[in-house]
Amino acid sequence: MSENVQTGRGKRRRRFSESEDENVESQIGDVETQETSEENGSTLQQERPKEAENKEKIRQNVPSMDNLRDKSRKSYLKQRQLTKLEELKQTLNEYENNLSNLSDKELQDYHKKTEIFKTIQGALQQYEVDIPLYSLPEVSNTNKKTKYDLLHQNHYKQEQKESTNGKSKPGQYAGEQWEQEQFNRAKQISSVNTDKINLPGQEKNEFVFDESQYVTFDSGDQLTGDKDPETTTSSKVSAAERTSIDDVRKSLPVFKFREQFLEAVKENPVLIVVGETGSGKTTQLPQYLHEAGYSEGGKKMIGCTQPRRVAATSVATRVAQEMDSKLGQEVGYTIRFEDKSSDKTIIKYLTDGMLLREFLNDPELSHYGALMIDEAHERTLSTEVLLSLLKDIVRARPDLKLIIASATINATKFSEFFDKAPILNIPGRRFPVNIHYTKNPEANYIQAAITTIFQIHLTQPLPGDILVFLTGQEEIETMEGSLNEAVAKLGSSIQPLHICSIYANLPQELQSKIFEPTPPNSRKVVLATNIAETSITIDGIAYVIDPGYVKQNVYNPLTGMESLVVVPCSRASADQRAGRAGRIGPGKCFRLYTKWSFYNELELNPVPEILRVNLISVILLLLSLGINDLINFDFMDPPSNDTIIKALELLYALGALNSKGQLTKLGRKMNEFPLDPMFSKCILTSSKYGCSEEILTIIAMLGESGTLFYRPKDKREQADKKRETFNHELGDHFSLLKVWQDWEATDYSNLWCEDNFIQYKTLKRAKNVREQLARLSKRVGVESEIDKTSKEVPPLMIQKSIVSGFFPNIVRLSRMGDSYRKLKQNYACFIHPSSSLYPVKPPPRMILYHELVLTSKEFMRNVMVVDEKLVKEFGSHYYSIKDLESATNKVKK
Structure with missing residues (x-):
């Protein structure tokens, strides 16, 4: 400004x-013009003495x-x-008027500016310069009222109003009346610009919120709680009052049901447990099973699956503390590309996908004495397959106890699937939650959520933290930046707000901030994905803001396109979100959609993941387990036949199946990797072309490419220029390889990452993934045939290895040159703006993409230039002659 x-x-x-210059020149010009005309009129006449004198005066004065x-x-x-x-x-x-409320930063700024003012004032006084600074005249207390009355006597509204007690009230000032009218008029405005944060400012940088911009809510429903609101204070146990871990465990709601739970497990092979988040079921039930002897003195394990990696790691850490054990010993966890367990592990938390992979080595899961499938109501793909497999295993193994933890709304369906298994209800520590809906639909839910955060902070009492549900990392980072900017502008005019986030790719040390206690006289705002619905419990949440959306994978078997799209959440998910506000006392949930939308536009339950994703990895796993009758496999919600057939076709094209639908030797090797079969094929092919090291690097980097580079707000141009230095003419796969090789050359330096605006934590994760892939590769016999010290791998060999697995993802440039078209399905797709090939002129005629993402349009992420010869070499069995001829003709043109 x-x-x-x-x-x-x-x-x-x-x-x-410039205007003054023009005036001077004009005056001089007038004199010169006059002089010239006189000379032309009479060349023999001498210049008049008076005019010459006037001319000289003008020249001296100008x-x-x-x-x-x-x-x-x-x-x-x-x-x-x-x-x-x-x-x-x-x-x-x-x-000076607000010294007691200044922050450390503001206090430092005050002292600095005081020194500057004194220095300047002293210098001006030294040179006798007046400082005409205006200050209000002092008014004595005696005549202050008289002056005030005289000033405003003509502005009173003369009429008096009668109050309820019969006494008259003074009239309004005309100015106050006008302000009230303007305020009421502003409330009626329906079209509000929601693209900007509404922080109107005064001349003195005193930022205030205009109440007319608040989001208006209706009082709607109420989630009834299991606790009486009057017992809020007595039921909340502070950290200082908890003298031991045992006291903490006994304070959880699940403790009262310990004996009832163990009795039900003893009498039934399968038990459905309905327990809200916060009841303690995830941390306590596995310990109860261990204490009851189901671990057989350490000979067998108690397993507990989680749908998300964050939940598995955080819960395992907590249980290790409760059992006074080092993480990785008696208590451990296993997630993709990370194993914190050992031979001593008794209680293991793991993602459902990792338990699914354990079926390959031990189809009966003989090393488990009891299994708990937690958050089963989320219906993830791996959980869905696990439930079908465990249904058969429990019948074959009477000694195995199976506990299915589910939300209330799904409990009956799970019970019927497991032959009418009994249901045990464990209430959470939940208080009533008042739910408020917006009166009108919100066009921009991000803006509406930001406004509601400050609306809560300015109108609702402390303490009480705020939880906001968003769809993904991008939205969270955008809102976090906007909130921090607004808080900085507001300064000490509001109570402090602490912004923290939680999502899957966030580093562990930053994730832990959401669990830290909120400082006194302040409020915490947690920005979270749907991971906070059920998987974790955040203490102190009293207010929930629910925009009503979630990000889901959606697969179209006809086009073969898998897209991550934002869709409305289900009513079950919305109720789960609202319940987060009732853990420490009566809470409030602000839904940024109308009540009519909740009951008429939201589905009752979320769509199971098995009905909306690509099943190629699951089909390969089931075939490896000897399950060949996929159409009649006992799924709780069977996927469509088209999705199964599409997966079988692609596996056959990759060489994982023979013409009879049986697994080949190559297919069994592909199944050893916890990767998409297309990636596995690339690794296995790389041995033939002597580029295994490079392919392992590229695959590990592709998985982390979304969070590799960062752009600080104040150094965006510099960051973009640094990123351009890694661009490769052949595309993003080689750009990622260059990043790794340069980092490796610096001995994995953190300083190098900072200089190049690259996330060090992301590269470390890629390094761990690569090391594990290298171990798996050696186990299946993948070795490079080229001595790395003597020869450099030609780029063509790397291209061949990648095309061998991703030949279905090849597109050609359209005739108009404004988009790309798939060889099989003739629909348009575009290079993502983050790609090193965007924009490249002339654009490459044929490219291969890693993933297709549907946002504003179909974007291809991580693309690589390919030659038509490679398409014929590796894709002739997949594409028809017509497809290849069409592609060749288009390319030639």
Whole structure:
């Protein structure tokens, strides 16, 4: 703002100087014109003495252009100096009036500005320069009321209003009446610009919120709680009052049901447990099973699956503390590409996908004495397959106890699937939650959520933290930046707000911030994905903001396109979100959609993942387990036949199946990798072309490419230029390889990452993934045939290895050159703006993509240039002659 003001003043100053110059030149020009005309009129007549004298006077009185500019600049700078000094004094006065509430940063700024003011004031007084700073005249208490009455006597609204007790009330000022009318009128405005954060500011940087911009809510439903609101204080146990871990465990709601739970497990092979988040079921039930002897003295394990990696790691850490064990010993966890367990592990938390892979080595799961499938109501793909497999295993193994933890709304369906297994209800520590809906639909739910955060913070009492549900990392980072910027502008005018986030790719040390206690006289705002619905419990949440959306994978078997799209959440998910507000006392949930939308537009339950994703990895796993009758396999919700057939076709094209639908030797090797079969094929092929090291690197980097680079707000141009240095003419696969090789050359330096605006934590994760893939590769016999010290791998060999697995993902440039078309399905797709090949002129004629993402349009992420010869070499069995000829003709044109 100051730059714009200064620029404007500069322009006005130049125009003023130029106008003066023009006036001077005009006066001189008039004299010279007069002189010339006189000479032409009478060349013999001598110049008149009086006119010559006048001309000389004008020349002496008119200043030069340089003098005028100098005078103008000095005058402006002097005035600007005094104005700035006055602004500085006003700022110091504001600080002095609020010294007790200043933050450390503001206090430091106050001392610094005080020194500057004293220095300037001393210099001006030394040179006897007046400082015309205006201050309000002092008014004595005796005559203050008289002056005030005289000033406003003509502005009173003369009529008096009768109050309820019969006494008259003074009328309003005309100014107050006008303000009230304007306020009421603003409330009726329906079209509000929601693209910007509404933080109207005053001249003194006192930021306030205009209440007319608040989101209006209706009082709607209420989630009844299991606790009486009057017992809020007595039921909440502080950390200081908990003298031991045993006290903490006994304070959980699940403790009262310990004996009832163990009795039900003893009498039934399968038990459905309905327990809300916060009841303690995830941390306590596995310990109860261990204490009851189902681990057989350490000979067998108690397993507990989680749908998300964050939940598995955080819960395992907590249980290890409760059991006074080092993480990885008696208590451990296993997630993709990370194993914190050992031979001593008794209780193991693992993702459902990792338990699914354990079926390959041990189809009966003989090393488990009891299994708990937690958060089963989320219906993830791996959980869905696990339930079908465990249904058969429990019948074959009477000694195995199976516990299915589910939300209330799904409990009956799970019970019927497991032959009418009994249901045990364990209430959570939940208080009533009042649910509020917006009166009208919100066009921009991000803006509405930001406004509601400050609306809660300014109108609702402390303490009580806020939980906001968002769809993904991008939305969370956008809102976090906006909130931090707004909080910085508001300064000490509001109570402190602490912004923290939770999503899958966030580093562990940053994830833990959401569990830290909120400082006194402040409020915490947690921005979370749907991981906070059920998987984790965050203490202190009293308010929930629910925009009503979730990000889901959606697979179209006809086009073969898998897209991550934002869709409305289900009513079951919305109720789960609302329940987060009732853990410590009565809470409130603000839904950024109407009540009519909740009951008429939201599905009752979320769509099971098995009905909306690509099943190629699951089909390969089931075939490896000897399950060949996939159509009649006992799924709780069977997927469509088209999806199964599409997966079988692709597995056959990759060489994992023979013509009879049986697994080949290559297919069994592909199944050893916890990867998409297309990636596995690339690794297995790389041995033939001597580029295994490079392919392992590229695959590990592709999995982390989304969070590899970062762009600080104040250094975006610099970050973009650094990123461009890694661009490769053949595409993103080679760009990622270059990043790794340069980092490896610095001995995996953190400083190098900082200099190149690359996330060090992301590269470390890629390094861990690569090391595990290398171990798996050696186990299946993949070795490079080229001595790395003597020869460099030609790029063509790397291209061949990648095309061998991703030949279905090849597209050609359209005739118009404005998009790309798939060889089999003729629909348009575009290179993602983050790609090193965007924009490249002329655009490559044929490219291969890693993934297709549907946002504003179909974007291809991580693309690589390919030659038509490679398409014929590796895709002739997949594409028809017509497809290949069409592609060749288009390319030639």
